[in-house]
Structure formats: C-alpha cells, structure tokens
Amino acid sequence: MVRRVAATVAAAGIVGAGIRWGVATQVNENWALFIVNVIGCGVVGWATARHEGIRLHRHARYGPSPAGGREAGPSPWLTAGFCGALTSMSALALQLAQHLDDGRIGTAGAWLGLAIAACTAAFVGCRVVVVARWRQS
Template sequence: MNTQRRIVAAVAAAGVVGAAARWAFTTRLDSDWALLIANVIGCGVVGWVTARHELVRRRRPAGAGIGSVGRNDAGPSVGLTIGFCGALTSMSALALQLAGHLDTGHVATAGAWLGLTIAACTAAFVVGRFAVLANARRP
C-alpha cells in the first residue's frame, strides 16, 4: 500500500473512532456538556500530537504544524488530528448550540458557553503540548 493510501486509511479509521466517541458522549450526557467535553478532548489531543510530531521530526517546538497529507511523515499525525479529532469535535455544533441560546433570549448563557469553550479548549491544547515538551526537556 502506498503512503497516500495508508494516510487515507489512517484518517478514515481514526475518524470512525472519533465519531463513535462523540456518539458515546452525546448518548450519555446532556448535549451541551457532551460537545464541550468532546471539543476539549480533541484540542488536548491536537496539542499532544502536534508537539509529539515536531519532536519526532526534530522541529523547533514553536515551528511548523502537523504536516500535510502529501508528505511522507504526516501519517499518524494526520490520522489523529484530521481523522479522530475531526470526527470528535465540532465548531458547527457549537455554533448551533450558541444560536439556540440566542434564539431563546439567553444571551448570557450563550456568552458563558462560548467563553468556557474557548478557555477550556485553549487550556487543553496547551496542556497537551506541555505534557510532551516538558517530558522531552527532562534529562
């Protein structure tokens, strides 16, 4: 199997796992909380994967991102970020959630969900990266 087919297979397989995880969250929790949890986990995974990818490829930690689909070194990173996290997380669902709150006149609730999502997802991304980079700096 050539490299591009392996990458496509990795993205597809990881996407199935991400979609199943999101479905599991949604069936067990309130949809607002399920979406937040899925988005936070996805951002943490993206932070971890991108930092790991950079270390493996001997890039500067603040350097380039996850690579591109056409590159030979992008397989696992693309599978996890685009496949798993792409299926797990959803900005469009967040937009619908916020629109629902706004449509019912709950402006403060919409603002709170937006602020919480931005803060929690950013923190998860930073923690994911820090976990990899701090471990790599240890002697």
C-alpha cells in the first residue's frame, strides 16, 4: 500500500513539474511562478473542500468514522505530489530576494502582496464553489 501511494505521489509530481516547466517556457519566469502558485492554491482549495464534503456526507450517512473522527486528508498524490511539484514558495522567496538585492523594494512588496492576494483568492474561491455545490445537492 505504501509503495502504491509513493508511486502515485511521484507520478503526480512528474505531471506537476511538467506543467510548471511548460508554463515557464511560455511566459516570463516571474509570471510563470505566479501562475502556477495561484493554480496550485486553487487546486488545494478544491481538494480540501471536496474531502471535507465527502467526510461530512459519510458521517451523515454512516455515523462517525471508526478512527474517532480522524480521517486522512485529501489525496496525497494531488496535494503533495501534483501541487507540491507545481508550486514553489522557495522560488517566490528567491524572486523576492532578487528584487530586494537589486534595490527594488516596491517591486518586491508588490509581488508579495499580489501573490498573497491571488493565492488566497484562488484557495478560498475554489472552496466556496465546492461548498456551494454541496448545499445545492
């Protein structure tokens, strides 16, 4: 079982890294990092909300889980594998450090603010969409 999970996480990581590379070949590296980080945050928002909906549905239908309500989180292949390889906080930190080293404090602040706002909006927005669908069904 552990090998299967590790293999799916690795395969998803390859896909995430491939997409990140593909985006980086098409746009400026600063914008590529921004785009993949926003996409990754949206995917994690969707995955965590979907997992929570499934957990609540099971709980309502079958009662609490035998593990005392503690269940595994969203799929590790999607969150750790795909999104882990797709996104990069460390690359954002390096990008900001380069702007600061070049004396572009305003640019560093703008990139940081934009990244935080956009990534948060993607995460929350995707969760809201999933939650709205639960309530409709």
